[in-house]
Amino acid sequence: MTRAGNGAFAYAPASPAADVVEVQRQKALIKAGALQKAILESANFSSIATDERGVIQLFNVGAERMLGYQAGDVINRITPADISDPAEVVARAQALSIELATPITPGFEALVFKASRGIEDVYELTYIRKDGSRLPAIVSVTALQDAADAIIGYLLIGTDNTARKLVEAERSRLDQVLKRSLRELENAKVAAEQANLAKSDFLSSMSHELRSPLNAILGFAQLMETGAPSPTPGQKDSIDQILQAGWYLLELINEILDLALIESGRLSLSPEPMSLAEVLGDCQAMIEPQAQKSGIRVGFPDFEDPWLVKADRTRVKQVLINLLSNAIKYNRVGGRVDVRCAAVAPGRVRVSFQDTGEGLSENKLAQLFQPFNRLGQEGGAQEGTGIGLVVSKRLVELMGGAIGAESTVGVGSLFWVELASTAALQPVAAAAGVSPAAPAPAPADTPQRSLLYVEDNPANLMLVERLLARRSDLRMLSARDGRSGIELARLHQPDVILMDINLPGINGLTALRILTEDGRTAGIPVIALSANAMPRDIERGLQAGFFRYLTKPIKVAEFMVTLDAALVHAAGAADGAARQPEVVQP
Numbered sequence: 001m002t003r004a005g006n007g008a009f010a011y012a013p014a015s016p017a018a019d020v021v022e023v024q025r026q027k028a029l030i031k032a033g034a035l036q037k038a039i040l041e042s043a044n045f046s047s048i049a050t051d052e053r054g055v056i057q058l059f060n061v062g063a064e065r066m067l068g069y070q071a072g073d074v075i076n077r078i079t080p081a082d083i084s085d086p087a088e089v090v091a092r093a094q095a096l097s098i099e100l101a102t103p104i105t106p107g108f109e110a111l112v113f114k115a116s117r118g119i120e121d122v123y124e125l126t127y128i129r130k131d132g133s134r135l136p137a138i139v140s141v142t143a144l145q146d147a148a149d150a151i152i153g154y155l156l157i158g159t160d161n162t163a164r165k166l167v168e169a170e171r172s173r174l175d176q177v178l179k180r181s182l183r184e185l186e187n188a189k190v191a192a193e194q195a196n197l198a199k200s201d202f203l204s205s206m207s208h209e210l211r212s213p214l215n216a217i218l219g220f221a222q223l224m225e226t227g228a229p230s231p232t233p234g235q236k237d238s239i240d241q242i243l244q245a246g247w248y249l250l251e252l253i254n255e256i257l258d259l260a261l262i263e264s265g266r267l268s269l270s271p272e273p274m275s276l277a278e279v280l281g282d283c284q285a286m287i288e289p290q291a292q293k294s295g296i297r298v299g300f301p302d303f304e305d306p307w308l309v310k311a312d313r314t315r316v317k318q319v320l321i322n323l324l325s326n327a328i329k330y331n332r333v334g335g336r337v338d339v340r341c342a343a344v345a346p347g348r349v350r351v352s353f354q355d356t357g358e359g360l361s362e363n364k365l366a367q368l369f370q371p372f373n374r375l376g377q378e379g380g381a382q383e384g385t386g387i388g389l390v391v392s393k394r395l396v397e398l399m400g401g402a403i404g405a406e407s408t409v410g411v412g413s414l415f416w417v418e419l420a421s422t423a424a425l426q427p428v429a430a431a432a433g434v435s436p437a438a439p440a441p442a443p444a445d446t447p448q449r450s451l452l453y454v455e456d457n458p459a460n461l462m463l464v465e466r467l468l469a470r471r472s473d474l475r476m477l478s479a480r481d482g483r484s485g486i487e488l489a490r491l492h493q494p495d496v497i498l499m500d501i502n503l504p505g506i507n508g509l510t511a512l513r514i515l516t517e518d519g520r521t522a523g524i525p526v527i528a529l530s531a532n533a534m535p536r537d538i539e540r541g542l543q544a545g546f547f548r549y550l551t552k553p554i555k556v557a558e559f560m561v562t563l564d565a566a567l568v569h570a571a572g573a574a575d576g577a578a579r580q581p582e583v584v585q586p
């Protein structure tokens, strides 16, 4: 079809030959002619042939049908570029100019330039119909050459591309919808994260607000419990009730905060090789009073294996205490708890606690580990919120372990924790806890020393004042805000400073910085005593240079021990024997 003589699709004249051959040739020609006619008259694609300048010479039935022009409207009048989207023609000219590094005029040249260079060219082009509507087409362009290979015209065959364009448009619409949905999802995620942060901040400040009154309740109750004259047995019972409820409330606040930290992804764990046997030993000591009080026998095995696991020691202890405490709490009178350690699979250690309680139905087992679900114990005698197990589960899972329970109604329940075992045990520094031993009374001839307490809350001030009234060796000064605290410190050079963090004006951290930057007060140990009790608060406080960081509510024994340590430190510093300040978690 590309070889054309004068005008499009003309054939070379027949040469004289044998009749038979001539007849066959004629037949072939007729057949070819019929085919050509069929193609030209096909309504399914447009055939537009032009002369070498682009002026339309042939406009087939398909072109007429698809474009709405009659052949007579266009032949010898216009070029295909005149019935194409002008913007596309311009864009094509620009693209080709760049691609072929030669200037190409936006017009018919742009449509046929490649074909004129013998390059096969098929591209998308939008024709503009006579009625102005658009027809997306795929156009195949061929140069028509004479016998001497000179270009005598071009043939543009177009097929209707509407369906594909529709599919493409639909796909791009779906793409947009998908992108929008993803964007909305991303926004929702950001909003949820912000809400989580806000929740976590809210809980952290709520914790502070709850701890402050609790400090007064527990502090004064401890003061009365240990005061002189000793309380009567009736008073002692009342004080015990206050203390028990208070410490429980504190535990509750801590659990809720733990849960909030975990849920907001802000809990940090420090996994290290640790001995489960050793931690269980600590747990045994901690749980013994509760067990004795409830008349439950807790059987700890004699561990021959240290049962080394890689986990966060503090958090493992928290989980094990929680399970032990539950096993004692939800047991029967005179019941027992059996503690076991065993390797359940290669590289996995299981600690289990078997109790002799009522046991749990399958339904109740399935509801374990849900927050605030007390499995119908709401009206029961035992206090608890059901948060403990939820926190335990999250903690164990964060450490790569598993937690679970099995139970038989009427026989008891078995709660277990599995952790990854480890081979190497790094030398672990001795736990730097403070012993709750009562401070030794000061010898009569001890010179009186002074303590400055910077605190804005009157109840806290009064509490510490009463506690210190028991120490004849100590005189207390007080300031209600940071600025006056610094003034007093400069003026009186106290041996020890006790500093609240949330203070009017400058806060305790700023006050500490000013004190340590001032040569007159730099050597005085400053103990933080704050209701900001989140781990990061404590960490920040110790980094800032507090001698110790105590959290409210005050634990009287711990408070006295810390005070003594600070006094010893102050004496050492005064002797010129400068010692490194201890950085110890309270």
Ligand code: MN
Residues within 6 Å of the ligand: 455, 456, 457, 500, 501, 502, 503
């Ligand atoms: Mn305060």
